[in-house]
Amino acid sequence: MKLIIAYIQPEQLNEVKQALYEKEVYKMSVTNAMGCGQQKGYHETYRGADIEVNLLKKVRIEIAVNDDFVDVTIEALIKGARTGNIGDGKIFILDLPACIRIRTGEKGPEAIG
Amino acid sequence: MKLIIAYIQPEQLNEVKQALYEKEVYKMSVTNAMGCGQQKGYHETYRGADIEVNLLKKVRIEIAVNDDFVDVTIEALIKGARTGNIGDGKIFILDLPACIRIRTGEKGPEAIG
Amino acid sequence: MKLIIAYIQPEQLNEVKQALYEKEVYKMSVTNAMGCGQQKGYHETYRGADIEVNLLKKVRIEIAVNDDFVDVTIEALIKGARTGNIGDGKIFILDLPACIRIRTGEKGPEAIG
């Protein structure tokens, strides 16, 4: 099993969800994040003083999948999130040795879906 | 060492904390998350237009533990979070090769607690 | 590649960013978190009733780095975040087997930076 972490542009979240649904990936967890990368920030002013904003709003998606689903999930993530502009984001893939469903206590691959 | 990630229902957080304290797991980090899984979403309407809400409010707990604590921690998480309803959540367990306490620079198992 | 997760005091975020920039670590993702550890919480009262607040505001930083950057990143994190007080936080280091840049599809070490 793998734990896939993706940082995407907030406005792409809906398309990512669509793309994942098409590939029958229905489970995910999402958090609000702020990211700093190649994408340039912007300047705000507040009462005449400058603020450089370089932590930009991003959305963090976490998806645990069985090994045979890793590729389709990544494809779907890229399909939904790619606009071709800097700031589109990253996908990190971690090994996930164990997984448990709280409700049933099921473990491993059955617990994921 | 393991890094345990659990998604639970927000309203169970207090009970999970109690259950962890009973097992002498005192350290954890919590974030606000939104999850999409087997649990059905709900419909909102706003000014006559429909919204399907399928990202439901969840709480994400991250706990780094030494290997001998993994089982009790998982037990405690399940005890606190299980209501028997769909949506109770998942636990993911990752390997944690290294850990550092910022204040002291301690590393590894001593740094965890 | 490694995925470094650090929990720090919110007020140290700026200094941590400075320290990372000095080491030429420019990319990171930040989330709002709440933490419970050795640091004691505090009591609030609201309308005469007590609340024990033991989940304190923290900031969670996630940085994916190539192996040769791990040490400088950790050094920078410690330099920026350490005040010597309880509650300074923790750093967790995970193995990161795979990484993809969404915009280009680049994989592995090139995708990180």
Next chain:
Amino acid sequence: MKMKWLKMPALVAAALVLGLASPSWAQDAAEPEAVFDAAAAVSESAYAIDNLFLMVAAVLVLFMQAGFAMVESGFNSAKNTVNILFKNMMDLCIGMMLYFVIGYGLMYPGDGGNGWLAFGQFGIGGIGADAAEAGALAPQVDWLFQVAFAATAATIVSGAVAGRLKFGAYLIYSAIITAFIYPISGYWKWGGGWLDGMGFYDFAGSLVVHAVGGFAALAGAIVLGPRIGRFGKDGKSKAMPGHNLPIAALGVFILLIGWFGFNPGSQLAIVGKDNTDAVMLIAVNTLLAAGAGGVLAMITTWILHKKPDLTMAANGVLGGLVGITANCDGVSNVEAIIIGAVAGVLVCAGVKLLDALKIDDTVGAFPVHGLCGMWGGIAVALFGSYDGCSSQAIGEYGNWVAQITGSLVIPAWAFLTMFILFTILKAVGLLRVGREEELRGLDIGEHGEEAYNGFQIFTTN
């Protein structure tokens, strides 16, 4: 609020009597119509002033609806905000319809009722007052002022029962209190019923309005039971903090402003030196009691909890306002400060009391409106002196028996009737939302709408 016919200032009355009823002197003047016209013009001015005064007062009292909405939603958790706002908006909207149709006629049936229950007419009645003169009120503005009071009594409850009462049940409660409960006890005093007959005094409604709301709130909170998690398994009171204190504080300021309509307006007339001076004294007493209530509540919480508590100080301000409401026209400035100060402490004590009794009144509606309302009624007997600036004699109202009777009967009436109503609603399953809905919040459950879309909010308790 006194009877309207008490309001005509002596001088104007004399002018009118002479001007209208004494043709003799008019005939003696060279151009009788001119002199007559001047008197009539004076009366028209006085009529305009008094009615304008009451309209402005009514608008200020209606503004209190915004204050209540802000205080109550700010003091509760974010997930129930839409529900609270909606209840506040609807108890005004539905309440005014019912007060128009039934309530007003029940509360002011005119002469000839039995003192306990009577009915005048549907709607408001005639368009204009019989004559344009000082102290005469257009029926329309009288109703406007009265309906604002009725809406105040009704809206007090919505905070106390927040977070668990079904929306439909609230609408039923709101309809019944504005159509029946409030008008009936209102008739006992302000409509000229039996409490008025025995000499009970309640100038602007510490009891008639606030205690009715406060005790209805208590009944609601008791029958509903506390929110899940409000009292720990060990029985300890656990705070469930409000989610937006700036709007709550704004609400308190709005209520304070609105009270300058509530109390001064209850003089019902401003023309005539006695009336003018009374209105101004009332305004100052109102402010001073609010200030004293705020200061004392702050000090009390500072002593009890080591830190000054904004939400309690805010309640203290409101408690002071409620306490002065019954007696603001008959106490001195210094007495107003004392009355407010006592109310400020009373509010803190009341909150502690409810906690000890495990009654979950989420905004302190009972301590503020119920307890301080009773205190206002008692303070009439303690401090009231009605010879300085008003036409009432001290003996008439400084009557302990009447004050204590009124200060017990009106709360009891509101408490009992509302207790029965909420119990019936409970029995038929209309009262309380399910556990899951309560935890997730009534906004989604009852309205499918969130108050703060997009904001990340912990809803862990």
Next chain:
Amino acid sequence: MKMKWLKMPALVAAALVLGLASPSWAQDAAEPEAVFDAAAAVSESAYAIDNLFLMVAAVLVLFMQAGFAMVESGFNSAKNTVNILFKNMMDLCIGMMLYFVIGYGLMYPGDGGNGWLAFGQFGIGGIGADAAEAGALAPQVDWLFQVAFAATAATIVSGAVAGRLKFGAYLIYSAIITAFIYPISGYWKWGGGWLDGMGFYDFAGSLVVHAVGGFAALAGAIVLGPRIGRFGKDGKSKAMPGHNLPIAALGVFILLIGWFGFNPGSQLAIVGKDNTDAVMLIAVNTLLAAGAGGVLAMITTWILHKKPDLTMAANGVLGGLVGITANCDGVSNVEAIIIGAVAGVLVCAGVKLLDALKIDDTVGAFPVHGLCGMWGGIAVALFGSYDGCSSQAIGEYGNWVAQITGSLVIPAWAFLTMFILFTILKAVGLLRVGREEELRGLDIGEHGEEAYNGFQIFTTN
């Protein structure tokens, strides 16, 4: 709002005529100066009352600016809040400058215009009224009241076009509507132009003010097109929920309060029994229509969507207020309830209609101000009866031809001129912000400033 010279109450007028023009009787009296002075003093009192009344009304109407700012920002997403607030603040600031320089002179050119377009003077004109008497208004306070109305018409649009209109374009729009569009059609009716001549009646501006704003909003929403994501690829309407309903609800309460300046103030005088009674009737009708609008809108959404919707009920309250504005002085209380109730349903229908037409009016400005404004004009003909409490005869205003003409021409004027303006702005590329700016929010793009710094807010849609 009627002509000023209609306002002097008969009795006071008589007193003045006699007092000023009949030296004969004064000579007969023993001390003529004393009697003369009394008449003058009465006139001064009446002058003070009427002007005070209008000033208080103007302040209440200006307060509506706060209400609009809160409703509009609360009903939109957090990322556009600074922009909306700024637009609201600036349409008042810039609007008042232009209404001072040009608009007022265009709207009230005085006698001798051609009924379609005329110009009086720059600025306000003389400092004081010619004489202190009942119904006379100081030109300054007249302007104050008028500018508050102009600002209302202008600000209605800002909500409808939120989330995509460039700030600069809004300032241009705002300048043009306050300087030209609103004053010109205002002149047609209130300035004594051709619509007034044909007997069209619009007491306080259902059409002159609200429909102008509402139809300008419609033009803006159409030319701009919907926000990205507002209508799905399948064409289905997708909700983009408001981010702060407490401030939106507060805004509705503030607007309700402000309307007690808008409608009663439009009587322009309160001295004289007819005026006083009319003002009070107007106030009550205003409240009742608001309540009925709120109740009916709630019921309608409850039926349509299974759950009662706060934002629609809030719109219903406003719709009721707009609907009663044209006719509040000439309908009975029960008719006011009916007018409000119809408006409440109309608002819900209007929102559905816009959704079906894929027009994105983010706050319902068109249903509330446009549709209910027209309804208010029609209701004059349906219900209006002008013999009870005012000096107008029923036949004069209960004129279907005039009402329908006015209720079509004024909206058409606003819609067409504004459609042209927005189309020109679009052609020169000044109208709509870029896609990326729209997605990230206009606050950062246009102002480099966030409304809720530090708050974690999902900006996924």
Next chain:
Amino acid sequence: MKMKWLKMPALVAAALVLGLASPSWAQDAAEPEAVFDAAAAVSESAYAIDNLFLMVAAVLVLFMQAGFAMVESGFNSAKNTVNILFKNMMDLCIGMMLYFVIGYGLMYPGDGGNGWLAFGQFGIGGIGADAAEAGALAPQVDWLFQVAFAATAATIVSGAVAGRLKFGAYLIYSAIITAFIYPISGYWKWGGGWLDGMGFYDFAGSLVVHAVGGFAALAGAIVLGPRIGRFGKDGKSKAMPGHNLPIAALGVFILLIGWFGFNPGSQLAIVGKDNTDAVMLIAVNTLLAAGAGGVLAMITTWILHKKPDLTMAANGVLGGLVGITANCDGVSNVEAIIIGAVAGVLVCAGVKLLDALKIDDTVGAFPVHGLCGMWGGIAVALFGSYDGCSSQAIGEYGNWVAQITGSLVIPAWAFLTMFILFTILKAVGLLRVGREEELRGLDIGEHGEEAYNGFQIFTTN
């Protein structure tokens, strides 16, 4: 605000003199009581109107407390919100107590003081005015209006020192300014002291109220030092953005509304054509200056920073209001626009100046109230013309020496006394919270209470 005895309109005065003092004509009339009554009734009406007018004005000024609370909390970070709200509530509550006991007697000691320091009586004094007549004020309403002004002066500081001042220190400051500092310099001008004697003019308190608050704020900001992180190690000014701009904008609208009590009310009477016209001119000038201030501040920031800045435009509106306060009764509409426009630019310059001097005034209290207050005083000499609508002659107040003296002495008095006070508080360690508390926020440190429970908020700076 002028002396009360200047307010009685000539006609009414004449009527009274004749009516009361000339028994001869009364005896000649057929029914002497009737004629006498008419005159008295006119006086009673006038008395009612003037007192009602001042009460409404006082209520509007008190509403400004809500405005300040919203602006100040909205312009600061979320973690200090409870603290700011609490300070605003308490400077009203405590301030009114002290102004009741000491301040009012110090400010209006009556005749016979030495012009620098005198004391009248504790409390308010008699209940009613000596006689019911135009321009006479009930002492109670006079106090109500005055205490609202005192509370305004006090509350200006709370924003400037936000985020680091201890709550206890604020209460001490607030007590001292309302009990001593403001009343003493108030006496110099409005109480008839030495500044008044030399011909200094400040109609409604650009200096007496606003500059006192603004310069006290400056002293506080200097002695306290900036918040941690407000100026970078390189000395560059770093923005610490406000957390809730909707409530800040609401606060600005509320302040604008409140100013219609502040300025027009300062005429202290409305009966009498001169008074009525003056009040209306004042109201319009107030609005125009606000608008011009907002527009110019927006333009200035647009030029300086490429983007229009809402918070500065909001400050510009307030600056315009402060600037017009001293002179609103003696300038033309166009001059009012000029005065407001200059204030709008001045506010922006002032903010830049403080940044350059590394003084951290979190809400711009000094630029708005201090600088524009001085500007208001100077503008009296520049533009003031007191022959048009008021009884003052131009020479009397268009006096450069007096205006410059007053515009320097009053700010200096406030600055120096407050500088000493804050320095003493610093010396004894009562002034500033610790570093950790400042970083975490005063809400938790000082009050153990959060403003936005449950909301996820970044507190990284």
